[in-house]
Amino acid sequence: MQSTKPARSNRRRLAAVVTAASLMLAAPAGVAPAMASANFPSPNGQTNISSILTYADVQKELQKLEQTSRFNVDVFTLAEAGTSVNTSEQGRDLYVATVGTGPEDVWLQGRIHGNEPYGTESLLTLLKDLGSNGSPDYNLLREKYTFHIIPMYNPDGSEENIRQTILWDDLTGSPEPGENGREQRIDLNRDWTEAGFAAKESLAFYEYWTMVKPDFGVDIHHQGLKQQWETGDDVTLSLGISLAPGGPTLPGLADGAYDVLTRQMMVHVFDELSKYGSINIDRYQVGNGLEIDIKGGVVSAMMLGLDYQGLNPEGHSNPVVFLETSGNTSDGSLGQKARGKSVRQNVLALEELLIGMATGEIQQEDPERWDEIPHQPTTGYQTDYAGIVPVQ
Numbered sequence: 164m165q166s167t168k169p170a171r172s173n174r175r176r177l178a179a180v181v182t183a184a185s186l187m188l189a190a191p192a193g194v195a196p197a198m199a200s201a202n203f204p205s206p207n208g209q210t211n212i213s214s215i216l217t218y219a220d221v222q223k224e225l226q227k228l229e230q231t232s233r234f235n236v237d238v239f240t241l242a243e244a245g246t247s248v249n250t251s252e253q254g255r256d257l258y259v260a261t262v263g264t265g266p267e268d269v270w271l272q273g274r275i276h277g278n279e280p281y282g283t284e285s286l287l288t289l290l291k292d293l294g295s296n297g298s299p300d301y302n303l304l305r306e307k308y309t310f311h312i313i314p315m316y317n318p319d320g321s322e323e324n325i326r327q328t329i330l331w332d333d334l335t336g337s338p339e340p341g342e343n344g345r346e347q348r349i350d351l352n353r354d355w356t357e358a359g360f361a362a363k364e365s366l367a368f369y370e371y372w373t374m375v376k377p378d379f380g381v382d383i384h385h386q387g388l389k390q391q392w393e394t395g396d397d398v399t400l401s402l403g404i405s406l407a408p409g410g411p412t413l414p415g416l417a418d419g420a421y422d423v424l425t426r427q428m429m430v431h432v433f434d435e436l437s438k439y440g441s442i443n444i445d446r447y448q449v450g451n452g453l454e455i456d457i458k459g460g461v462v463s464a465m466m467l468g469l470d471y472q473g474l475n476p477e478g479h480s481n482p483v484v485f486l487e488t489s490g491n492t493s494d495g496s497l498g499q500k501a502r503g504k505s506v507r508q509n510v511l512a513l514e515e516l517l518i519g520m521a522t523g524e525i526q527q528e529d530p531e532r533w534d535e536i537p538h539q540p541t542t543g544y545q546t547d548y549a550g551i552v553p554v555q
C-alpha cells in the first residue's frame with residue numbers, strides 16, 4: 164500500500180510531458196486513405212457511435228457473465244482487489260474479470276484509449292467463451308491459465324469517446340486545470356513511467372499488475388484506415404510490439420527471451436488469421452518506416468519490469484503484444500458498420516494466440532519470420548526517450 168501523494172505531486176510536471184508527446188499507438192499521421200476498403204465499409208460520412216458499449220453496458224454484461232457462466236467467472240473492482248488507488252479520475256470503479264484455474268496468469272486489456280471501442284467487445288466475447296465453452300481447447304486454456312480480463316481500462320475516456328482520460332478535481336467535480344488553465348488530458352498508454360503516474364487509472368492498474376505478476380499479455384487497440392506497403396491493399400489488422408524486435412531495447416530484456424517470444428506470437432497469429440480471406444494483416448508501424456520503441460506504454464513498462472516506489476521489488480516483467488484493428492470512432496473513420504468484423508478478428512487473434520501459447524505451438528515458431536509479415540522497410544525507431552533513433 165502507499166499514499167497517493169507522490170503520484171499527485173508529480174502530476175503537473177508529468178502531465179506537461181505527456182501532453183507534449185506526439186507519439187501514438189493509433190493512426191500514424193498521413194495514412195488516411197482516399198478509397199474505401201474492399202473489406203470494410205466506406206468511412207464516408209459521420210460515424211455513428213450509438214451502438215458502442217457504454218460503461219453501464221459493460222457493468223451489466225460483466226454481471227450477467229458472472230451469474231450465467233458455466234465455469235467460474237469472477238468480476239470485481241480494483242477496490243475489492245485492494246489496490247490503494249482504485250478508481251478512474253472521475254471516480255468510476257475499475258473492473259477486472261477472472262476466469263480459469265491455471266497456475267499461469269494472463270493479462271488481457273482493452274480500451275485504454277477511450278475512442279477505440281472494440282477491445283471491450285472482443286474481451287467480453289472472449290470472457291463469455293472462456294466462461295462457457297466446454298471444448299478441449301477451452302478446457303486446456305482454463306486448466307493452464309488464470310485470465311485477468313480488463314474490458315474497459317479507460318472508462319472516463321470511453322464515456323467521452325476520447326483517447327485520453329481527463330485529470331479531475333474531486334473537490335470541484337470538474338477538470339483540474341493545468342498551468343495554462345486548460346483541462347489536462349492524459350494518454351494512459353504513455354503513463355507508466357519511472358517518474359510516476361499522472362492519472363489514477365495508471366497507478367491503480369499498475370498496482371494490480373504488481374499483485375498479479377502475469378506471465379504474458381495482450382492489449383487491444385484501433386488504428387486509422389491503412390494500406391499495406393507495396394500492395395496498397397486495405398489492412399484490417401496490424402500486429403504490434405511496442406518495443407521493436409531487434410531494436411534498441413527489446414533484445415536486452417530477459418536475456419533476449421521477449422525479443423523471441425513476442426515475434427513468435429505474432430508470426431503464429433499472422434499464419435492462423437491469414438487463412439481468412441476477409442482479414443488482411445500487416446505489422447504495426449508508426450509511418451515512414453519507423454518502428455515504435457516507447458518505454459512509457461503500459462505493455463512496454465511491463466516488459467521493462469517497471470519498479471515504481473518499490474511496488475515491484477523483484478523486478479517482475481512479462482512479454483506483451485498488441486493488436487490494432489483498423490478504424491476507430493473519430494469522424495471519417497469506420498465506426499460501427501465494420502463492428503462485427505472488427506470484433507471477430509480480434510477474438511480470433513486472441514484465441515489463436517492463447518491456444519498457441521498453451522499448446523506450445525507458438526514457442527516452436529520461427530521468430531525470424533516476423534520479417535515476412537508485410538511492413539515498410541525499417542529506417543528507424545520512434546522513441547519516447549531519444550526522439551527518432553536511426554537503424555544502425
Ligand SMILES: [Zn+2]
Nearest residue numbers: 188276384385
Ligand atoms: Zn490505442
